[in-house]
Amino acid sequence: MGDLADLGVAELLSLFExxxxxxxxxxxxxxxxxxxxxxEVGAVLTSCWESAIASAEASTKRWxxxxxxxxxxxxxxxxxxxxxxxxxxxxxxxxxxxxVPAKDAAVASRLSGAGGVLVAKLQTFEFASGANAITCNxxxxxxxxxxxxxxxxxxxxxxxxxxxxxxxxxxxxxxPASFTGITGLKPTFGRVPRSGVFPxxxxxxxxxxxxxxxxxxxxxxxxxAGHDPADPSSGRxxxxxxxxxxxxxxxxxTIGVPSDWFFDIINPDVATATHDAIGLFEQAGASxxxxxxxxxxxxxxxxxxxxxxxxxxxxxxxxHLKDFDKLGPEFRQVLARSQGHNAADYxxxxxxRHLVQLDFEKAFSQVDVVITPGAITVAPRxxxxxxxxxxxxxxxxxxxxxxxxxxxxxxxxxxxIPSGFADGLxxxxxxAGRPYGEASVFAAxxxxxxxxxxxxxxxxxxxxxxxxxxxxxxxxxSGRPDQLPVRTETLDSTW
Amino acid sequence: MSTDQYTLLQAILEERGxxxxxxxxxxxxxxxxxxxxxxxxxxxxxxxxLPPYFEPATAVQWIESYGEADTSDG
Numbered sequence: 001m002g003d004l005a006d007l008g009v010a011e012l013l014s015l016f017e018x019x020x021x022x023x024x025x026x027x028x029x030x031x032x033x034x035x036x037x038x039x040e041v042g043a044v045l046t047s048c049w050e051s052a053i054a055s056a057e058a059s060t061k062r063w064x065x066x067x068x069x070x071x072x073x074x075x076x077x078x079x080x081x082x083x084x085x086x087x088x089x090x091x092x093x094x095x096x097x098x099x100v101p102a103k104d105a106a107v108a109s110r111l112s113g114a115g116g117v118l119v120a121k122l123q124t125f126e127f128a129s130g131a132n133a134i135t136c137n138x139x140x141x142x143x144x145x146x147x148x149x150x151x152x153x154x155x156x157x158x159x160x161x162x163x164x165x166x167x168x169x170x171x172x173x174x175x176p177a178s179f180t181g182i183t184g185l186k187p188t189f190g191r192v193p194r195s196g197v198f199p200x201x202x203x204x205x206x207x208x209x210x211x212x213x214x215x216x217x218x219x220x221x222x223x224x225a226g227h228d229p230a231d232p233s234s235g236r237x238x239x240x241x242x243x244x245x246x247x248x249x250x251x252x253x254t255i256g257v258p259s260d261w262f263f264d265i266i267n268p269d270v271a272t273a274t275h276d277a278i279g280l281f282e283q284a285g286a287s288x289x290x291x292x293x294x295x296x297x298x299x300x301x302x303x304x305x306x307x308x309x310x311x312x313x314x315x316x317x318x319x320h321l322k323d324f325d326k327l328g329p330e331f332r333q334v335l336a337r338s339q340g341h342n343a344a345d346y347x348x349x350x351x352x353r354h355l356v357q358l359d360f361e362k363a364f365s366q367v368d369v370v371i372t373p374g375a376i377t378v379a380p381r382x383x384x385x386x387x388x389x390x391x392x393x394x395x396x397x398x399x400x401x402x403x404x405x406x407x408x409x410x411x412x413x414x415x416x417i418p419s420g421f422a423d424g425l426x427x428x429x430x431x432a433g434r435p436y437g438e439a440s441v442f443a444a445x446x447x448x449x450x451x452x453x454x455x456x457x458x459x460x461x462x463x464x465x466x467x468x469x470x471x472x473x474x475x476x477x478s479g480r481p482d483q484l485p486v487r488t489e490t491l492d493s494t495w
Numbered sequence: 496m497s498t499d500q501y502t503l504l505q506a507i508l509e510e511r512g513x514x515x516x517x518x519x520x521x522x523x524x525x526x527x528x529x530x531x532x533x534x535x536x537x538x539x540x541x542x543x544x545l546p547p548y549f550e551p552a553t554a555v556q557w558i559e560s561y562g563e564a565d566t567s568d569g
Contacts, residue, residue, distance in 0.1 A: 083545075099545075196546050202551070229565040233550075320544065
């Protein structure tokens with residue numbers, strides 16, 4: 001058995017069940033990995049190792065006494081806009097640097113209640129909005145992990161944690177997942193409750209698991225999903241046992257590929273990797289059908305997304321205007337720009353969402369899932385934050401969410417999975433499904449991950465750490481403080 | 496009538512390419528000016544940022560729940 005930190009959720013649960021490893025051993029492995037690598041990666045904002053050790057010991061006993069719950073002993077981390085009882089939740093903002101919630105967010109409570117062991121609160125942009133990540137990409141530390149679920153993605157990629165939770169308003173799970181070579185789910189709007197999560201845009205915010213594989217994401221979603229009366233938008237539909245529905249006959253699948261929008265502005269290597277992935281499904285017997293997105297000719301989907309997010313953020317953050325000068329430069333810019341939308345613009349953008357939904361409804365009358373590129377480029381360098389489109393570069397913020405926000409606008413589920421590499425950096429595809437069709441999405445992704453090994457490849461810093469023998473992590477031995485100061489300034493950047 | 500309100504309305508109309516007779520713009524500005532105090536009062540209502548916060552769906556949920564508010568916050 002190798003380093004337990006290298007294992008995913010399903011693998012750990014299997015070892016715990018057979019008594020080949022214990023949650024306490026797994027926790028020490030991930031704490032050691034965090035201690036050794038996170039100084040460079042910067043995924044962790046607040047460590048919860050003391051409470052984690054107690055939880056892991058309790059989980060170890062539960063496995064021994066036959067009382068294990070669905071995620072018993074699995075270490076996990078939460079993006080630091082998800083409230084945690086008794087543990088500071090900063091929202092990535094100095095305004096909340098010492099904010100200690102009295103209650104857990106619904107997802108935090110559900111994961112802990114299912115036996116998960118909370119290990120860390122993870123880095124994010126201030127109030128989950130911005131472009132410059134403090135967190136580095138484990139595949140190349142000079143490059144961004146993107147965000148705003150920066151720490152959640154990088155922690156999984158660096159094998160610091162097997163399961164994290166991110167949030168997504170315009171691509172904040174999908175983009176960092178693509179850049180760091182992990183699997184990230186933006187579920188159907190309403191599938192996972194947002195109660196207890198700092199809001200950015202109530203019509204576009206989603207909460208989803210970030211893992212190494214579709215199978216692990218399916219296991220996590222079973223625990224996270226389901227109605228919560230505290231979130232008026234959460235759906236009342238039954239939660240399927242996603243992890244038992246992963247096997248699909250690929251030859252019976254019909255895959256839809258949009259002929260509009262997604263391939264208009266994209267790095268050619270990412271486009272090629274997407275077509276290669278679709279080709280692999282075809283070779284396995286799937287049918288592939290192209291379909292149009294007429295709404296994308298009528299509406300600039302990026303402008304629509306920005307109008308909705310900025311308008312709702314302007315309303316939500318009204319209480320913070322009095323502290324404007326304490327906010328970081330990026331969020332100050334967000335609030336300033338948000339003043340430019342009027343009520344009719346906002347309401348028209350909300351109404352026009354349905355035009356995009358109707359395009360997908362038509363597509364889903366003939367296909368099972370839709371496959372698109374993930375992020376439009378590979379991860380850019382911190383000091384040159386642009387979208388490399390091959391023969392030209394575009395300002396990062398103008399195009400970054402082009403392939404992702406459409407799934408926030410439509411509210412349909414979308415899983416980002418690694419689909420290959422370009423210049424040694426991960427690239428991803430997205431698999432989308434009908435509303436509440438997460439089971440089909442997971443099954444298609446699981447089939448792809450059975451045919452490929454992109455999702456199990458390791459960044460060199462992890463590989464080298466895995467291949468080195470380390471003494472067992474000793475509680476309190478870390479040189480890093482448990483709570484890092486919140487930083488809203490950015491690394492060197494052209495943005 | 497507030498000159499500021501009038502100028503603002505004119506700027507918005509111009510930016511949106513809308514042509515409205517001068518007297519209607521003045522009348523609209525005068526009404527907005529008369530209600531300025533009420534609008535300021537509405538703006539000053541404190542709506543919390545941290546959960547439980549109110550969003551448009553909260554009011555709909557209240558109706559669906561037969562007039563009972565859910566005050567839990569997750």
